[in-house]
Structures are given as C-alpha cells and as structure tokens.
Amino acid sequence: QVQLVESGGGLVQPGASLRLSCKASEGIFGAYIMGWFRQAPGKEREFVASISRAGGSTSHADSVRGRFTISRDNVKGELRLQMHNLRPEDTAVYFCAASGPGRIGSTFTNPANYAFWGQGTQVTVSS
Helix, strand or coil, X not given: CCCEEEECCEEECCCCCEEEEEEECCCCHHHCCEXXXXXXXXXXXXXXXXXXXXXXXXXXXXXXXXXXXXXXXXXXXXXXXXXXXXXXXXXXXXXXXXXXXXCCCCCCXXXXXXXXXCCCEEEEECC
C-alpha cells in the first residue's frame, strides 16, 4: 500500500497563498491518478482537483478554478496544490488521494475512485 503524506498547510489571512505537497512513500507514482479533496468542520468531504497519471489533464472544482492549480512531479513522487487568493471558506483539512495503478480513466472527481488517502493537512484562512 502506498503511503501519502500531506504538508504545507497553515494559518493565513484572506488573499494569501499556500502550496500544499503530497509525497508518496513508495511505488511508481506515475501509475496513480491523483486528487485533492477537502473537508470542513461539519461538512462532507468535497472534491478540489484531480490530475491524470502523466499530468496532461487536470480537473478543478468550480469553487477553486482560477485560484488553485494541481500539478505533479512523477520523478519526485510529489503531488502539489498551489493555492492563491485564499478565502475563509477554503478553511478545511486537505487530503491527497491516489486512485490505484489500474483504475481506468484520466481524472476523477468522485472520491469513490480513490483507494489511498493521506492523513490531511489543515488550512485555515482567517483574519
């Protein structure tokens, strides 16, 4: 089982930027479709962004499109989420996820398509 570890979260003011990172402990990173999800207190986990195995295709939720950018470096085994113009409503625990090496598709918005999850990193946007 691949282990995923997120980092880069923190407490920032509205309008600030953060870059989240997700590192895979082992495995062929390029075999996984990857995604970012977030969960705010009292709410269900929601889709943020997804990226295809080679990084050629991406999908972003309407709520973050134009502000967040998902990317990956398969050589380093790293998934990234660059976040700009953060808003208080972006406050949540952010999770990275991997689909599994054999999953058919390019990008996935449904969390059911992801088999492996990190522990999450807290992002808090507040004045």
